[in-house]
Amino acid sequence: MSHNPEAPRPPLPPFTLESAVQKVRMAEDAWNTRDPQRVALAYTPDSRWRSRSEFPRGREQIQQLLERKWARELDYRLIKELWAHEGRRIAVRFAYEWRDDAGNWFRSYGNENWEFDDGGYMAVRHASINDRPISTQERLFHWPQGPRPADHAGLSELGL
Secondary structure, eight states, X not given: OOOOOSOOOSSOSSOOHHHHHHHHHHHHHXXXXXXXXXXXXXXXXXXXXXETTBOOXXXXXXXXXXXXXXXXXXXXXXXXXXXXXXXXEEEEEEEEXXXXXXXXXXXXXXXXXXXXXXXXXXXXXXXXXXXXEEOGGGOOOOSOSSSOOTTSOOTTTTTO
């Protein structure tokens, strides 16, 4: 891993079960802000992504991808769950709900593989994502915009 001169972003690798769960929830909370600049700061300056058909490199391209994403994925709400962890790597599964500008709702399901530098910044993110149209009645993520409340069910509890 290349050296990143920025202040550390705890928790730091190697991850324990507890610190991996914390890192996942921190990522979920940040993404639920839908603030591209804030989210991009969690990644190394030269971070490498694979997200659907896009392969951004570095914070600027990541921020641009997120700006496009949240301009079309309206009322976005995300839940992430730890799948596995070892050393500086974390595997996550996630689901998020969103609507398009015509009012059609979707639930997007995916898996991510993350690798962190020594300072706790994500250096590599590989995401595989599938979208499924849902009806308004099928929606499960109803909290106010922003981070998921602590008492809201996670993916496993929701049967997702």
